[in-house]
Amino acid sequence: METSFTHPLPYGRQHITDEDVAAVVATLHSDFLTQGPRVAEFEAQFAAYVGASYAVAVSNGTAALHLCALALGVQPGQRVITTPITFAASANCVRYCGGEVHFADIDPATGLLDLAKVRALLEAHPNGHFAGLIPVDFAGLAVNLEEARALADEFGLWIIEDACHAPGGYFVDKQGQKRYCGSGQLAELAIFSFHPVKHIATGEGGMITTNDEALARHLRRLRTHGIEREATGLLRQDEGGWYMEMQELGYNYRISDILCALGSSQLARADEGLARRRQLAKQYDVAFAATPGVTVLAPGHEGHAYHLYVIQVANRRGLYEFLRTKNILAQVHYVPVHRMPYYEKLGWQAGDFPAAEAYYARCLSLPLYPTLTDDEQAYVVACVREFLAQPAA
Numbered sequence: 031m032e033t034s035f036t037h038p039l040p041y042g043r044q045h046i047t048d049e050d051v052a053a054v055v056a057t058l059h060s061d062f063l064t065q066g067p068r069v070a071e072f073e074a075q076f077a078a079y080v081g082a083s084y085a086v087a088v089s090n091g092t093a094a095l096h097l098c099a100l101a102l103g104v105q106p107g108q109r110v111i112t113t114p115i116t117f118a119a120s121a122n123c124v125r126y127c128g129g130e131v132h133f134a135d136i137d138p139a140t141g142l143l144d145l146a147k148v149r150a151l152l153e154a155h156p157n158g159h160f161a162g163l164i165p166v167d168f169a170g171l172a173v174n175l176e177e178a179r180a181l182a183d184e185f186g187l188w189i190i191e192d193a194c195h196a197p198g199g200y201f202v203d204k205q206g207q208k209r210y211c212g213s214g215q216l217a218e219l220a221i222f223s224f225h226p227v228k229h230i231a232t233g234e235g236g237m238i239t240t241n242d243e244a245l246a247r248h249l250r251r252l253r254t255h256g257i258e259r260e261a262t263g264l265l266r267q268d269e270g271g272w273y274m275e276m277q278e279l280g281y282n283y284r285i286s287d288i289l290c291a292l293g294s295s296q297l298a299r300a301d302e303g304l305a306r307r308r309q310l311a312k313q314y315d316v317a318f319a320a321t322p323g324v325t326v327l328a329p330g331h332e333g334h335a336y337h338l339y340v341i342q343v344a345n346r347r348g349l350y351e352f353l354r355t356k357n358i359l360a361q362v363h364y365v366p367v368h369r370m371p372y373y374e375k376l377g378w379q380a381g382d383f384p385a386a387e388a389y390y391a392r393c394l395s396l397p398l399y400p401t402l403t404d405d406e407q408a409y410v411v412a413c414v415r416e417f418l419a420q421p422a423a
């Protein structure tokens with residue numbers, strides 16, 4: 031094993047091949063840099079990959095969340111429930127529409143929204159009090175959407191699955207069937223991000239998947255200014271070929287053909303990358319099972335897509351600083367959303383979600399990405415053990 035590396039080891043990074051570069055260059059030489067054939071091609075491929083009927087590509091994952099909230103009709107004052115352990119965007123999309131964000135605590139064993147706590151929250155209010163649920167496949171572990179759907183149906187909620195961490199991930203349902211993240215079978219809508227730390231990189235980019243044709247059509251219109259161009263029956267009929275009309279207030283949340291060419295090229299290797307992530311995670315699991323002082327979050331789950339490999343230690347701050355001196359750029363996912371000053375101003379405070387806060391105090395995401403070598407991983411494990419062997423650790 032190497033004893034150190036001159037290059038930093040981040041918690042996540044993209045893998046760009048010569049084929050990826052060639053795909054982008056070919057698009058740069060083509061007739062369309064944006065609004066050409068590559069967008070629809072990437073959408074069709076991505077829909078097939080997750081097993082959904084429709085996919086709508088957008089400029090980033092946050093735009094995807096915003097459009098989902100708009101398409102589901104989030105109104106000022108409407109209440110939506112999400113998890114405190116997620117990237118802030120999962121909650122912010124509700125605020126963009128003037129809605130109120132509510133949280134339920136996490137299950138400390140998985141890091142996912144605790145559906146028993148969601149139920150308790152729902153039961154404490156009259157039906158209709160909450161409009162929707164935004165569960166997150168945190169770290170790549172799929173939310174059990176069979177249970178979430180049953181709960182949502184009982185209380186009249188829609189579901190947006192934030193699957194940014196989990197393309198290719200799945201859970202096993204009561205019948206023993208694999209239910210893939212974003213397959214559109216159980217949640218109205220699901221969203222993905224193509225930020226370079228995620229499984230599939232386009233630089234910036236996002237995707238919405240659904241099995242609902244009307245929602246897909248509405249999302250496409252909202253993505254491009256609320257404008258309809260095609261003969262949809264919505265347009266005035268006595269106009270020429272130039273005609274388009276703005277039906278509602280939309281946005282420019284489009285993604286370019288350049289980026290979709292990269293996305294398609296990346297997607298073709300997604301299974302390979304996912305298999306390597308799972309192999310690395312298994313190797314970490316084995317190493318840390320033999321390391322006192324380290325607790326692995328949700329080890330050994332079938333279908334885990336492993337965007338993040340999260341451990342928990344007593345002296346997280348100490349380990350974080352120590353690893354930096356070793357050129358290992360571990361990261362914390364996440365500062366709980368309800369502890370963000372913006373959300374504290376809206377009334378949330380420390381102590382509201384004890385499981386999320388206890389998790390946050392101890393969590394650290396270690397390097398995990400397809401091009402991480404076995405030697406690099408062994409070095410990370412050795413450094414974690416070196417820190418824990420120190421008397422003050």
Ligand SMILES: *Cc1c(COP(=O)(O)O)cnc(C)c1O
Nearest residue numbers: 090091092117119194223224225
């Ligand atoms: C990355 C991420 C987002 C936002 O995606 P962007 O493409 O960065 O806008 C939303 N939710 C989760 C859980 C994420 O990890």
